[in-house]
Amino acid sequence: MQTSINSEIGKLEGVVVHTPGAEVENMTPENAERALYSDILNLSIASREYAQMIGVLRKTTQVLEVKKLLSDILKNDTCKAQLLKDVCVHEQIPGLEDELLQHNEEDLAALLTEGLILEKNNLTNYLNNERFLLRPLHNLFFTRDSAMGMNQSMLIGKMANPVRERETLIMEAIFKNHPVFETQVVNPLNNKSSILKSAQIKIEGGDFQVARPDVFVIGTGMRTSTQGIDFIIEHIKQQKKEPHHIIVQELPSTPESFIHLDMIFTFLDVDTCMAYDPVIFGTSRFRTIHIQIENGKVIKIGEEANIPSALRKLGIDLKSVSCGGKEDLWVQEREQWHSGANFFALAPGKVIGYERNVHTVEELNKNGFEVLKATDLTENKVSIDDYKKCVVTIAGSELARGGGGARCMTMPVRRAEVSW
Ligand SMILES: NC(=[NH2+])NCCC[C@H](N)C(=O)O
Numbered sequence: 001m002q003t004s005i006n007s008e009i010g011k012l013e014g015v016v017v018h019t020p021g022a023e024v025e026n027m028t029p030e031n032a033e034r035a036l037y038s039d040i041l042n043l044s045i046a047s048r049e050y051a052q053m054i055g056v057l058r059k060t061t062q063v064l065e066v067k068k069l070l071s072d073i074l075k076n077d078t079c080k081a082q083l084l085k086d087v088c089v090h091e092q093i094p095g096l097e098d099e100l101l102q103h104n105e106e107d108l109a110a111l112l113t114e115g116l117i118l119e120k121n122n123l124t125n126y127l128n129n130e131r132f133l134l135r136p137l138h139n140l141f142f143t144r145d146s147a148m149g150m151n152q153s154m155l156i157g158k159m160a161n162p163v164r165e166r167e168t169l170i171m172e173a174i175f176k177n178h179p180v181f182e183t184q185v186v187n188p189l190n191n192k193s194s195i196l197k198s199a200q201i202k203i204e205g206g207d208f209q210v211a212r213p214d215v216f217v218i219g220t221g222m223r224t225s226t227q228g229i230d231f232i233i234e235h236i237k238q239q240k241k242e243p244h245h246i247i248v249q250e251l252p253s254t255p256e257s258f259i260h261l262d263m264i265f266t267f268l269d270v271d272t273c274m275a276y277d278p279v280i281f282g283t284s285r286f287r288t289i290h291i292q293i294e295n296g297k298v299i300k301i302g303e304e305a306n307i308p309s310a311l312r313k314l315g316i317d318l319k320s321v322s323c324g325g326k327e328d329l330w331v332q333e334r335e336q337w338h339s340g341a342n343f344f345a346l347a348p349g350k351v352i353g354y355e356r357n358v359h360t361v362e363e364l365n366k367n368g369f370e371v372l373k374a375t376d377l378t379e380n381k382v383s384i385d386d387y388k389k390c391v392v393t394i395a396g397s398e399l400a401r402g403g404g405g406a407r408c409m410t411m412p413v414r415r416a417e418v419s420w
Contacts, residue, residue, distance in 0.1 A: 001013075001014055001062075001119055001180055001181060001413065001414055002152065002182045002414070003149055003152060003153070003175075003181060003182070003413045003414055004149070004151070004152055004181070004209060004414050005012070005149025005151065005210050005412060005413070005414070005415055005419045006151060006210060006212070006213040006417060006418070007131050007148065007210055007211070007213075007267070007415060007417075008161075008209050008210055008211065008267035008345055009267050009268070009269060009270065009345040009347070009348045009349075009414045009415075009418060010214065010347075010348070010415030010417055010418045011347040011348070011415060011416040012057075012060055012061040012345070012346050012347065012412055012414075012415055013061060013062065013348075013414040013415060013416055014061060014062045014064065014353045014358050014412065014413040015057055015061055015062070015063055015064065015410050015411065015412050015413065016065075016066060016143050016410075016411040016412075016413055017045070017054060017057065017063060017064070017065060017066070017141075017143055017159070017409065017410060017411070018066040018067065018113075018141045018143050019050060019054065019065060019067075020041075020046050020047060020050055020134070020141040020399075020402075021043075021067075021110075021113065021114055021139050021142070022043070022114040022115075022333045023114045023115060023136035023140060024038070024041045024043055024046060024138055024141070024402065025041060025042075025298060026042045026114065026115055026131075026132070026136040026138070026178065026293065027136070027138060028040070029041060030262070030364040032193065032379040034163060035138040035139070035163060035166070036138070036139055036161060036163060037138065037200070037401065037402055037403060038253060038256065038401055038403055039401040040103070040401075041398055041399075041401055041402060042199075042398055043397040045397070046397070046398040046399050046402075047194075049394060049395040049396055049397070049398055049399045050141070050399060050409075052374040052375060052378070052394040052395055053352065053374065053394045053406060053409065054328070055374060055375075055377070055378035056346070056352055056374050056394070057393055057410070058354070058380065059377060059378065060346045060347075061346070064169065064180065064413070066113070066140065066143060066171075066174070067109050067110075067113060067293070069174045069178050070109040070112065070170055070173075070174060070181070071106050071108070071109040072103040072105075072178060072241075073173055073174055073178050073415045074105035074108050074109060075105050075227055076177065077410075078100070079173060079177045080108070081101065082173070083169065083170070083173045084097050084100045084101060084108075084280075085097060086169050087100075087112065087134075087166060087169055088100070090165060090166070090169060091134065091135075091166070091233045093133065093134070094129070094193065094370030096116075096133065096134070100250055101248035102306060104150050106229050109121065109234055111134060112134070112137075112166065112170065113136070113137050113140055113170075114136050114137075115132040115135055115136030115137075116132060116133050116134035117131065117132060117133065118130055118131060118132055118133040119133075119149065121242060132264045133409065135163060135166075137157065137163075137164070137166060137167055138402075139163070139167070139402070139403075140167055141409055142206075142402065142403075142404045142408040142409055143179070143209070143409065143410060143411040144205045144262070144404075144407060144408045144409065144410060144411050145157055145159070145164065145204040145205045145206050145223075145260070145408070146159065146164065146167035146168045146169040146170075146171045146204075146205065146411075147168065147172070147175065147205065147411060148203075148205035148208045148411070149210070149412060149413055149414075149415075150208070150210065150216070150232075151210075151213060152183065152184060152412070153183060153184040153185070153186050154173075154175045154181075154183045154184070154185055154186070155187075155188075155203070155208070155232075156168050156171060156172045156185060156186065156187040156188070156189075156319060157184045157187045157203055157204050157233075158169075158202050158203050158204075158210075158228060159202070159204060159223075159304060160202045160222060160223045160224075160225075172187060173349065179247065180378065181413070183399075183413075186235060187285075188201045188203060188228070188231050188263045191231055191396050191420065193231075193234050193418075195230075195234075196227060196230055196231055197227065199361075200225055200227040201225065201227045201228045201230075202223060202224055202225040202227070202228045203224050203225075203228035203229075203231065203232070204223040204224055204260060204406070205411065206223065206259065206260025206261065206262045206263070206408055207219035207220070207221075207223055207224035207251075207260050207261045207262070208224070209261065209262065209265075209266075209267065209400055211247075211267065211311060211316055212314075212316060214242065214243065214244045214245060214418070215244070215245045215247070215311070215314055215316065216232070216244075216245070216246050216247070217246075217247045217249065217261065217265070217307060217311075218232065218246055218247070218248055218261065219249050219250075219251045219260060219261025219262075219265075220248055220249070220250055220292075221250065221251030221252065221258065221259070221260075222251070222253055222256075222258070222259050223259050223260055224260075229246065229248055230408075232246065232373040233246065233293060236293045237296045237298070238296070239291055239295065239419075240293070241295055241296070241348075242293075242294070243292060243293070243294045244292075244293045244294070245290065245291065245292055245293070245314055246290075246291040246293070247288065247289070247290055247304070247307055247310045247311065248287075248288065248289040248290075248291065249261055249265070249280075249286070249287075249288050249307055250285075250286040250287045250288075250289075251286065251397075252262065252279060252286060255337070256403065257336060257337045257339075257403070258279070259402075259403070260408070262341075262342055262407045262408065263336065263339060263341060263342055263404075264279050264280060264323070264341050265278075265280055265307060265341065266342060266343045266344075266345075266351075266407055267318075267345065268321065268339060268343060268345060268349065268351050268364075268369075269345075269348050269349040269389065270317060270348050270349075270418060270420060271317060271318060272318060272319050272320075272321060272349070272367065273307075273308065273318040273319075273320050273321070273324065274320070274321050274323055274341050274343055274364075275307075275308070275321070275322065275340045275341065276322075276323040276324070276332065276336045276340075277322050277323070277326075277332065278332065278333075280306055280320070281306055281309075281320075285338050287303055288303065288304045288305065288306050288307055288310055289301065289302065289303055289304065289385070290303075290310050290313075291303055308320055319367070321360075321363050321367050322360075322363055323335055323336050323340045323341035323360050323363075324336060324340055324357070324359050324360055324363075325356075325359040325360070325362065325363045326363070328359075331359050332359075333400075335357040335359055335360050338354060338356055338357055338396070338400045338401050338405075339353075339354060339396070339400050339403075339404055339406075339408070340354065340357035340359075340405075342354075342404060342405030342406060342407045343391070343405075343406060343407060344405075344406035344407040344409075344410050346384060346392070347384070348418060349369070349388060349389035349390070350384050350387070350389065350390050350392070351364075351369070351390075351391050351392070351406075352374070352391070352392040352393075352394060352406045352407050353391060353392075353393065353394070353405060353415075354393065354394060354395075354396035354399075354400060354405055354406070355373070355393035355394060355395055355396065356395075356396055356397060356400070361391060361393060363389045364367070365391070368388075368389050369389045369390055369391040370389065370390040370391070371390070371391055371393060372384070372387070372390050372393070373392075373393055374392050374393060374394045374395075377392060394406065
């Protein structure tokens with residue numbers, strides 16, 4: 001499959017996910033914060049909720065599981081040796097490499113994602129408060145963040161927090177080695193530019209959105225640095241001659257529900273977006289900046305009123321639906337916190353999101369989106385093909401505690417072109 005992401009909404013033709021496993025419970029309240037969770041999760045409930053989402057995805061598109069892709073590439077000895085070397089160098093546990101090499105691909109795929117217990121076999125380890133030698137990847141089910149489709153390339157994330165770094169090593173190994181993918185892998189770590197300092201580059205997929213093949217909307221804040229966006233500018237300068245545009249949105253640094261742009265803004269259809277109004281439209285100090293790149297140069301950089309108005313000038317005219325409804329700031333805040341703006345498009349005008357955000361769902365309904373229950377879809381009682389616009393709702397009381405919603409839990413690798 002040639003990867004191809006030229007929009008946020010084109011009919012989905014391939015998506016990478018990770019069904020949450022033991023790693024989401026491998027934490028205590030004390031280290032939940034380091035794990036980037038707002039609470040500790042119950043796996044059996046989270047799994048039931050997740051099954052609703054994946055059931056809908058399976059009805060719509062080709063679903064690829066990270067663990068399967070990983071164990072496939074680990075069958076190749078060269079690839080296995082390289083990945084284990086990278087992981088051990090990266091996590092500064094050089095002695096572990098030989099031991100890991102002894103495991104078969106399935107056990108390794110589990111160890112690399114669920115973690116490896118630290119054996120209390122000497123005094124230092126005995127006194128060490130850590131439970132894991134190789135830490136669990138608690139956030140792996142948020143596949144959105146560690147790599148992102150940018151036209152025909154996959155851009156590997158550069159995570160803001162060390163707990164998520166191994167995810168990017170795994171994704172890079174998969175996209176470079178798995179025969180199912182044909183793609184050009186772009187990794188900010190290999191940045192050759194003399195003006196950018198690699199250590200300051202941070203880019204996470206939750207901040208990166210493809211509005212049109214030539215227009216990217218990118219958030220900058222806790223997870224994506226301005227230097228990260230400068231890396232993308234350099235990449236475009238080198239690779240593309242025709243005009244390209246980046247719309248940058250500054251994000252608030254608290255509360256943690258503002259971590260990524262997709263927590264306050266998502267695309268729903270060719271002419272509709274979802275927005276958390278207080279940040280997107282509020283008269284605030286969070287700026288929106290338009291950057292135009294052409295023939296290897298930045299030819300324009302300047303401030304805009306907000307994302308929709310910047311996009312309108314580029315010919316993308318969007319009606320905005322309000323997260324939490326229009327009336328009450330309290331309700332807006334509550335639903336934004338529970339990933340109320342975080343929708344994932346299965347096709348233009350057909351999106352999936354959390355059922356719990358009732359005001360947001362009602363607002364979508366007022367804007368012509370039929371509300372469908374995920375379970376009705378998976379039980380074949382309804383089909384999204386019968387609706388022009390719909391919002392499929394999934395349960396999410398436990399999943400949302402991990403800090404994300406449907407867009408965060410999906411990494412699309414191929415979408416059909418959109419007829420604008
Ligand atoms: N695309 C997103 N909004 N992802 C949400 C990720 C949440 C995850 N707990 C983290 O903090 O990294």
